[in-house]
Amino acid sequence: MATRTDAPTRREQILKEAARLFAERGFHGVGVDEIGAAVGISGPGLYRHFAGKDAMLAELLIGISERLLTGGKRRSAEAAGSPDAALDSLIEGHIDFALDDRPLITLHDRELDRLRDSDRKMVRQLQRQYVELWVATVREVYPGLPEAEARASVHAVFGLLNSTPHLGRPGSLPGRDAMADLLHRLARGALGAAAEGRR
Numbered sequence: 001m002a003t004r005t006d007a008p009t010r011r012e013q014i015l016k017e018a019a020r021l022f023a024e025r026g027f028h029g030v031g032v033d034e035i036g037a038a039v040g041i042s043g044p045g046l047y048r049h050f051a052g053k054d055a056m057l058a059e060l061l062i063g064i065s066e067r068l069l070t071g072g073k074r075r076s077a078e079a080a081g082s083p084d085a086a087l088d089s090l091i092e093g094h095i096d097f098a099l100d101d102r103p104l105i106t107l108h109d110r111e112l113d114r115l116r117d118s119d120r121k122m123v124r125q126l127q128r129q130y131v132e133l134w135v136a137t138v139r140e141v142y143p144g145l146p147e148a149e150a151r152a153s154v155h156a157v158f159g160l161l162n163s164t165p166h167l168g169r170p171g172s173l174p175g176r177d178a179m180a181d182l183l184h185r186l187a188r189g190a191l192g193a194a195a196e197g198r199r
Helices: 010-025 031-038 045-047 055-079 083-100 102-112 117-141 146-159 176-196
Strands: none
Touching: 010 031, 010 045, 010 055, 010 102, 031 045, 031 055, 055 083, 055 146, 083 102, 083 117, 083 146, 083 176, 102 117, 117 146, 117 176, 146 176
16 A cells, blocks of 8 residues: 655645644634644634634544545455455554544544534444445455344454554554454454354
8 A cells, every 4th residue: 555755735734733622622723823833823823724613623524534435445446356455454444543543532532422413423424334345345345244233343343453543552552563363353353253142
């Protein structure tokens, strides 16, 4: 998978710092001046990039849902013909998100209800498509697993992987590669256990 190496745009810098600050102190606990200071511009200068904090929150939560779905579809297509490889790749992609975008997990858990109805519906729609992509792949790997149980298992695995913001201080965890490997084994183990009970 190609990794993007070009420098983030100012807009991306703003979103990254907004996500960090919102996750640390809550959406209402952060002002535009603080977000601006974190990226070296004035608070009012942010309005050249975003209409306000609500727009930042919407772009963060819709953006990560779009990114997960797009990445999942790409990973599935690249592994065409090998359901096992597709499932491993989907797990790897979600682990990258869980380890590298922890503030967005916290933000989603705490602030999703603050979005406008239309934006919240968009997030939910994208998430449903992402879940169904996983369900289809899981059922190819474990054909004896009923659809409802496959869907419940996928949600449970998401819960496991998305627990990363709650795993303790960064220094108390294994290194990133070791943590990624552990999460991968746990995810495959959970899905395998769900299917094992159906044999």
